Amino acid sequence: MSDAEADRTFHALADATRRDITRRVLQREQSVSSLACRYEMSFAAVQKHVAVLEAASLVTKKRRGREQIVHANLDALRRAARLLDEYEQLWRHRADTMAGILAETGEES
Amino acid sequence: MSDAEADRTFHALADATRRDITRRVLQREQSVSSLACRYEMSFAAVQKHVAVLEAASLVTKKRRGREQIVHANLDALRRAARLLDEYEQLWRHRADTMAGILAETGEES
DNA sequence: CTAACATACAACCAAATGGTTGTACAAACG
DNA sequence: CGTTTGTACAACCATTTGGTTGTATGTTAG
Numbered sequence: 001m002s003d004a005e006a007d008r009t010f011h012a013l014a015d016a017t018r019r020d021i022t023r024r025v026l027q028r029e030q031s032v033s034s035l036a037c038r039y040e041m042s043f044a045a046v047q048k049h050v051a052v053l054e055a056a057s058l059v060t061k062k063r064r065g066r067e068q069i070v071h072a073n074l075d076a077l078r079r080a081a082r083l084l085d086e087y088e089q090l091w092r093h094r095a096d097t098m099a100g101i102l103a104e105t106g107e108e109s
Numbered sequence: 110m111s112d113a114e115a116d117r118t119f120h121a122l123a124d125a126t127r128r129d130i131t132r133r134v135l136q137r138e139q140s141v142s143s144l145a146c147r148y149e150m151s152f153a154a155v156q157k158h159v160a161v162l163e164a165a166s167l168v169t170k171k172r173r174g175r176e177q178i179v180h181a182n183l184d185a186l187r188r189a190a191r192l193l194d195e196y197e198q199l200w201r202h203r204a205d206t207m208a209g210i211l212a213e214t215g216e217e218s
Numbered sequence: 219c220t221a222a223c224a225t226a227c228a229a230c231c232a233a234a235t236g237g238t239t240g241t242a243c244a245a246a247c248g
Numbered sequence: 249c250g251t252t253t254g255t256a257c258a259a260c261c262a263t264t265t266g267g268t269t270g271t272a273t274g275t276t277a278g
Contacts (some may be wrong), residue, residue, distance in 0.1 A: 003125040010123035015236090016112040026200045033254055045237055047255075052235095066245040066254050074200055077193055084190040090135045091183055124266090142224055154267055156225075161265095175224050175275040 001083050005057075009080045012056035017041070018049050022072060025059055031067040110192055114166075118189045121165035126150075127158050131181060134168055140176040 001009075012018055021035055036046035050070055053059045057076040061068045110118075121127055130144055145155035159179055162168045166185040170177045 003128075006128065007123055007125060010119045011235095014116055014119035014123055016116060017236095019112075019115065023196060023199055026196055027203050031254075036254095041236090042238065043255085044239080044257085047257090048236075063255095068255065072200065074197065077196055081190055081193040081197070084186055084193070087132060087135055087186055088183065088190070090132055091181065094136050126266095140224075145224095150266090151268065152225085153227085153269080156227090157266070172225095177225065 001079055006080075006083060008056040009058065009076060012052050012058055013080070015049070015052075017046075018053055021046075021049060021053060021070075022058055022077075025070045026072040026074070029069050029071045031064075031069055032061075033067070035070065110188055115189075115192060117165040118167065118185060121161050121167055122189070124158070124161075126155075127162055130155075130158055130162060130179075131167055131186075134179045135181040135183070138178050138180045140173075140178055141170075142176070144179065 013022075017039060020038075024030065024035060024038070032047055032050055033043065035050070036043045039046055050059065050061070054061060057073055060071050060073055062071065063069070122131070126148060129147075133139065133144060133147070141156055141159055142152065144159070145152045148155055159168065159170070163170060166182055169180050169182055171180060172178070
């Protein structure tokens with residue numbers, strides 16, 4: 001995952017409205033306007049939030065008649081989760097190395 | 110995880126420098142200045158990045174003499190990863206429900 | 219004690235963010 | 249056909265962000 005991609009993904013997730021939109025479309029894909037009516041803000045504001053999610057590939061839009069249907073992209077979510085897992089692996093590697101060094105000194109004959 | 114907490118966490122992760130700092134301190138805790146010298150930007154800028162990570166509980170600082178040692182907080186990372194996993198579960202639940210409905214109609218006597 | 223070091227923090231600035239309203243246009247309904 | 253609906257997009261605005269420099273403070277080394 002590139003830096004720019006991670007930037008876009010985490011930035012998209014760093015907003016409660018966008019996380020809520022993500023949850024909604026994970027459960028059921030729906031049009032931008034059916035999403036918009038759930039929130040206090042204007043339609044244009046919701047449209048912008050969807051655009052941010054789309055730029056991060058967290059959702060995609062497909063036209064159906066005059067509606068634009070928003071679908072979740074599970075793969076992008078998994079890539080983000082995986083990046084966090086990799087961070088944990090860094091820590092684990094350090095822990096292993098330290099344990100190894102301790103074991104080594106303990107083994108000194 | 111509260112909305113505000115998720116906001117802070119993902120916002121903190123939505124910057125390449127901050128992710129890099131996170132990786133470094135996961136591998137080895139170190140002082141703010143030893144981190145700062147790795148980047149082109151000013152010391153104060155790095156200090157601010159660390160503050161953002163700290164506000165998100167992704168790192169903590171502990172004073173050691175005149176230095177401030179930055180430690181990674183693995184738990185906060187795990188909480189973020191878990192939130193993403195919950196999103197995947199939402200999707201999975203929908204998939205299961207749909208599969209159930211299909212099975213049900215197929216079972217009609 | 220003094221000098222150098224590590225940090226903290228305020229003030230400032232340009233750019234990005236998150237919202238608004240208004241306009242335009244295509245698709246669907248009656 | 250005209251009207252409503254769903255979307256797109258530009259212009260604008262307040263606030264936040266990400267950087268800078270400068271100053272102050274505490275801590276260690278000599």
